Amino acid sequence: MSKTHPAFTTGGLAAVRTRADRPLLLTNATVHTFDPLIGVMCDADVLIGGSVIVGIGPGIVTAAEDDDAVVIDASDTVILPARLDVGTALGTVERGSGAGTLAPGSDASFVVVASDHAPDLPAVLHAAYARHDLLLAVLKDGQPTHWAGEHLGGASTASLQPESVAVDPRRVGVWVDTEDFLHQELTAGGRYDETRGGRPHAFQGRYWVDGDRIDYLDDLGFWAFGRFIGDTLHHAGYTMHQQASR
Template structure:
């Protein structure tokens, strides 16, 4: 087993044996999974299009797995979301751009230099693909050192327009602190603690999932269950 540096030779190594698992080792990994949390000195193992494992100590089994190991010391791995799906070949549906780096989920993430601190700083970097060392889409490196390696892809099917959604209207969290209005033009307006227009932006709804793109530049998402909205740790009910 050998460890490959994160440089142009990595692409040749992967191309030589495309069927081998790929492991990003010794990275800071922001999984965005509430159970797994943020990890330091961690390994991310891919098996085809999915994340197979994430955590510390996976490197010791890399030889048994036959994995190509990529040394990511000093690099950070985060779920790979960019605003424009045409930039790096990301899927075009907004809800497909948001996920967690948990086993079984799509291996779609960004690798960025250094270790940004704080969610806002991290989000500002992730949403700008030109600042990423690499973007991996479904286990395939789509952008590397600012160079796009894959063509933009589109997916069949149509997205429901906000006007067709049954979830439009005012949603209030259980404490009464947050009032969030979803309107037919695909915009949301959120008041917090009596402060109007605390957050505003666009949203997309597909099935029971809602994705927010705030005008400040960050993304968030939630899920509807039995006419209850779960978002950012809050529970919302209709008003």
Template sequence: MNTAFTPELLERIIDNQAEYTRPLLFVGARVHLFDSVVADMDDADILLGEGFIVGTGPGIVTAAGDDNALVIDCAGMVIVPVVVDVRAALGLTAERASDVGTLWPGNTGSFAIVDGAIAADAAGAISTLLTHPESVAAIVLDGRVVLWNGVRTANAPDRTEKALTGAATPSTSPYLGMWIDESGFLHQELTADGRYDETRGGRPHAFQGSFWIAGDRIDYLDDLGFWAFGEFVDGILHHGPYTLTRR
């Protein structure tokens, strides 16, 4: 546990987000921006507005009082994006506006803070995120602290089922029935028990499995073990290269 990341400080941060009257200022960390233009920064600060980064770099802390910032001491910490955009890091995006995840002002405030004693560089910090999240000091998503000293906060989304939370009970879905593509090659039947059955090129039961529907998205888990998805748009089911209508 990082002693600077106290429960009392977390309470102040969460209380502040109701009106976001004070920006959050994370100070004194080694910041890995994952930006091809700007190098990583030692002893740097990140000023966080409501959901986005206002400033990145050394010396921002000098204006903390002027901005009435809520300061989080990150000395000895490593900060990395939680969305790693290799394209941006290698300079393979056409423009900065298309970069995802870089810790550049104007981008979404989503990053992780890891103790430098555990991870001395970006690779170590990201590895810790993936393998030992309980050791991560904090994770900020869209400007809100969702993990604090390895523990999920009240801001953390409640997703206990892999990608399927909120999926409609099949018996209540308006999309049940037989769906056939334009050529007649693919017939896909969605039944009220949450099962699908595909006929392909006249070959019955070519693929069978379970499905879940959330909004206009359908997720498939085939009995062979692979996952797939489709999307309903204006009464049309788009599934891979196929466009299906209900018959």
């Protein structure tokens, strides 16, 4: 009788967290490696040593006990890189040299989704990159950052949704560039209003603040961004300072 292994459950997470320096093996998954030599593998195992993909393909699980590996049952799941890099396919990036593919030697950074949500490649990509609620697991450099619906730390954009408001009260006010050309008002309600060269309401829209980054969605439909560095706001080539409240 084959041994039963934990899956993408709290029990599986506990096993992964206690692995220390032991290898981690995900078994029996469909793996989109995005590597031009390997391609897609079905009923495949993914072996992780430290932060690197060590092996990939069927049959690796037979040596799991010899290697004292922690094994996770990945049946009925699809695994693909956490980041895609077309440079590998074009030959401008060395195979297995980092993120972007799941070839042996690549970073062990990948996402796992249920096969039910991934009948074909477009569906896989949509589930993995646009539907964080469908993710069974995310690993970065061999360490889980998301598992069984739980975010385990690190940066999260779960609160940054189009319908939400993400405002930092410290940033609310009028920001003026060094040449007094651009005036940008950030309101407490998550709206911005730009005056350019004395022309009022040149651009208006919504904004979201995420740490030191600010994202703009103009009412015309385009996106832009800026970065807070110390007491300055850098946006579209302008350096702005916050105007003192009157």
